[in-house]
Amino acid sequence: MIEITTGTLEERIIKLLKKTYPISVDDIKNELNVSKDMILRTLKKFQMKGIVRLEPLSDKTYVRLLRHDFSFIGKKRQRKFIKHRTGKRQESNDYDGIMYS
Template structure:
C-alpha cells in the first residue's frame, strides 16, 4: 500500500488519473493550473516510485497509472473559510423578537 499525503500535488495528480484516461501532461498542467516544470518534476518523482509510467509519443506524452493501492493520509481540512451571511429578513425578525421581549 502506497501512502500519499493529503493535499499534495501527488494526491491531486493521482486522483485526476483515476478519474480520467487517457491523460497527457498538458491535460494535467491545464486542469491543476501548474507550470510545465512542476508537472514534469512531480510526474518523474511518481515514475521513480513505480506509480505512473510516462509514455512519450511524437508531440504528446501520455501518463498511465500503474497501481491503484493508494492510502491518502493526513487530516481532512477545508482550504478556505466559509463566511455565513444573514439576509435582511432574518435580521428584522431578530429585532422584532427583541422588542417584544423587553416590553
C-alpha cells in the same frame, strides 16, 4: 499501500489520474495550473517508484496510472469556509417609548 500526504501536488496529480484517462502532461498542466517542469519532475519520481508510466508519442506525452492502492494521510480540512446564517431577528412592536408612559 502507498501513502501520500494530503494537500500536496502529488495528491492532486494522483486524484486527477484516477478521475480521467487518457490524459496528457499538457492536460494535467492546464487542469492544475502548475508549471510543466514541476509536473514532469513529480511524474518522473512516480515513474521511478512504479506508480505511473509515461508514454511519449510524437506530439504528446500520455500518463498511465499503474497502481491504484493509495492512502491519503493528513488532516481532513474544509477548503472553503461555510457561512452559517443565524436567521432574522424579529422586532417587537409593542414598545411605545418613553413618551407614552
